[in-house]
Amino acid sequence: MQWETVIGLEIHVQLATNTKIFSGASTAFGAAPNTQACAVDLGLPGVLPVVNEEAINMAIKFGLGIDAEINKVNVFERKNYFYPDLPKGYQTTQLEKPIVGAGHVDITLADGSTKSIRIHHAHLEEDAGKSLHEGSFNGEHGMSGIDLNRAGTPLIEIVTEPDIRNAEEAVAFAKKLHSIVTTLGICDGDMSQGSMRFDVNVSVRPKGQKEFGTRTETKNLNSFKFMEAAILKEVERQIDLIEDGGTVIQETRLYNGDTGEARSMRSKEEANDYRYFPCPDLLPVIIDDNRLEKLKAEMPEMPDAKKARFIADFGLSDYDAEMLCADQATANYFEATVRASDDAKLSANWIMGELSRSLNQNSMAISESPVTAEMLGGLIQRIKDNTISGKIAKEVFEVLWQGECSTADEVIEKKGLKQVTDTGAIEAMIDEVLASNALQVENYRAAEEDKRGKMIGFFVGQCMKASKGKANPGMVNQILKQKLDG
């Protein structure tokens, strides 16, 4: 049977505020346990919440960034349940009136096709703390330790419609969302620190069937790779299960990225009744037109607009433009490279080729690249004016990457990599090559016209080798042809 996968995502995005959503404690990552958990975050008796203005502003910016309606009257509700990382016994969140209404995020797939994923809504809420288990701290046997530094960090929870059909789309969506929130500056985008966490709802159905299958939810995936792997695994599990005559049960699952194992979270199976009600410690947050107008004026160019501009202004392909707009830093790097090199196509190729390969190998962000946009632009200039060949350029790039020199010109000068374009010198070199390869010359000349094209490659190679790659390949080709055919 042919199966179709249906995926909906819930994404928790930590907002890049200085302080918690309801207290003045810092949200900085990595502090010693409970040193950034103030009386409000601990839920001490008698404490009260006050809403952080910046959290509201950032949530609004997200809504504006995905063409969504902004709800003007916002009510915070309490979601009641007991858990040690939830100090008050309730999470303050939004239910009836989320700050961001329906919107959409458009994705581009590897084959160049595009798809619009609908966003159901996005709401503001507070993050929970963390439970540390035996092994991760020197706790007593059988005890867990609770760190509430993260408790109260502002989140927006973004909920999609079930529009995603496979892991590739899910990853493309997740990357696009990452690009949107980092462009907006509302999230640091650091997935390793949990700044974006994905819950994946997966179901399968026979192709052509209208009704959705029973879905499972895999929680808290914190990398694109894990999300992709978890989806692939869960889809396979569901199909195998059904094909073996079983049925999928609705459950919450946990995927372990380190082992690649997934399992049911039995402890969450107990039927929960969250008893939502409006938080009586908070009043309605009213978003007026002044605030909206002010935030609209502050909006940066969004990835889709940027992409359209890159295509129009620089003649980039849809795919190249999509890749370069994936995050703000890459897009900025690209534009700076174009300014320095005056060649968009070469800039794009180098950023997506050599630069990104080097960054990946070293697990570095583009902001940490030892080769700056100005350096890369200078290098491209030298390719364009024939000072160096593409092949030599890679060598120059490598030297720049190692930090031995600070400009391409310096590398070319120091290493003597300047291309040989002097006709006399090239002719002399060719004569030498032809003389020492008399047999090959004879064979060439005896060969028929249509075979010669392939055979000339040998002589070009020998010449380039003799010049240590510095001879201008175009000139070598041309002169060789004259001499051999002549």
Place this chain on the structure above:
Amino acid sequence: MAIDASGVKKVAKLARLSIDDDAVEATAATISSILELVDRMQAVDTQGVEPLAHPLDAIQRLRPDEVTEENQREQLQSCAPAVEEGLFLVPRVIE
């Protein structure tokens, strides 16, 4: 609306309260009498009445995003039942 023994147990569990078996019936009876009292509301037609969450129609004030709280862990944990390495200790959390 009356509530029976099993109903009371279920609600109590939701609130993380345990009720001794020999007290469940009496508790159910008391809770039922309170529910009977509050059920007097049901006689009133409230169609179209907007619920009132706060008596004065005030709106939320917003706080500037500035750090005002310094580390006070020692003081704030002074009344904690069990702490180790700055963490609050609880019986093992199973996910």
Place this chain on the structure above:
Amino acid sequence: MYDKTIAEQSRALASGEISSVELTQTYLDRIRQFDGDINSFITVTEALALEQAEAADKRRSAGNANTMTGIPIAHKDLFCTEGVKTSCGSKMLDNFIAPYESTVTGKFRDAGAVMLGKTNMDEFAMGSSNENSHYGPVKNPWDKSAIPGGSSGGSAAAVAAQLASGATGTDTGGSIRQPASHCGITGLKPTYGRVSRWGMVAYASSLDQAGPMTRSAEDAAIMLNTMAGFDNCDSTCLDREVPDYTATLNDSLEGLTIGLPKEYFTAGLDSEVEQQVRNAITEYEKLGANVKEVSLPNAELCIPAYYVIAPAEASSNLSRFDGVRFGYRCEDPKDLMDLYMRSRSEGFGEEVKRRIIVGTYALSAGYYDAYYRKAQQIRRLIRDDFLNAFKECDVIMGPNAPTSAFDIGSMSNDPVAMYLSDIYTLSVNLAGLPGLSIPAGMANQRPVGLQVIGQHFDEARLLNIGHRFQQATDWHKQSPAQA
């Protein structure tokens, strides 16, 4: 001097007639002598009080004193006081030393007032008789077989028995006014949002409000001057100018229109209580006020609405008492569920558990609309009734409770009967209005108070109305026979 008002004591302190240390010592001695029986204090902070008194005397001689400087007062034991146990009358918080200070107690501390200690109360402010305390019931100083009222029963009894110059209380459904009425003292519940709730352990967040409990309306004005005002730590505290509440105490009542809700004077009201209330209203007519009948058609619905909203909010507010970060934790929990279940079941008393269960039920799936939402709709009807009535009158007067103080133990097995006795006070909280109780006579040999309900932020007028009555009568000057 211990039987004098704050206003009188403040003048005596200013003239040098007495020092704060002397006054404080007098009260500490009286507490030791009489409170063993009355049980109005949970904690007496003797050393701290004397230290503060000494500092207050120095401050006065340095010329920095205000009216409250050196005045010994008591705080209801649900205001967090840094370094001092804050129990809320509960085993759950028997070991809780608050690591921070509430706004209200902080303001008194900063004004140089002396804290004698923390007063007994119904556990987590849930109750109308002060019988629901982990620390035992409080006795009414007028008649020790009677309840003092609740939940601020310890504060009311301490002020009535002259164990403190004044006290703070909190009022969620009548918890200042009803014990003030039963103990023959003055008590004011301010408008919701007038006084900060920061550091006040929450019972029902949308109803709770702190206020003064004193021997006169003038004293209530003096204490409110210190308590009231904006606090950026409390989102529900309103940014509104605080007038000097003592400035208008003597204003004329000529032309004041008093509304008497017909729904308050019905068969359920004890005839002796009604008589005292009507006598008081006659007194106001002599002072130049007009009286007219008004209607609060949904008055009776305040009981069901309140007993859904308050327990619902409480069920959520009290979830933080889980044995993890503070408060009572059961012995040797075998797992997480056991930790929660036993810590909470052993730490909370019966009435608290009852209200948590009712509140949890009212919010649970399938019942929310029929209970919580419905109650919030009725809340609006009740508030609108008041707003309509205030189109015809300036203030509303009536009783605080259907009877004077009842006997200890007489209703403790019947929560519903106890809830019904809150009929005249609950609606004021649901509507967020200010309400004052002033002594107005005796019924069945026990004190009776008159309740005066004002419009939002009309505390100054209520205190003016209370003060003028106290200039003309001396019910507030009566005190119980010595313990």
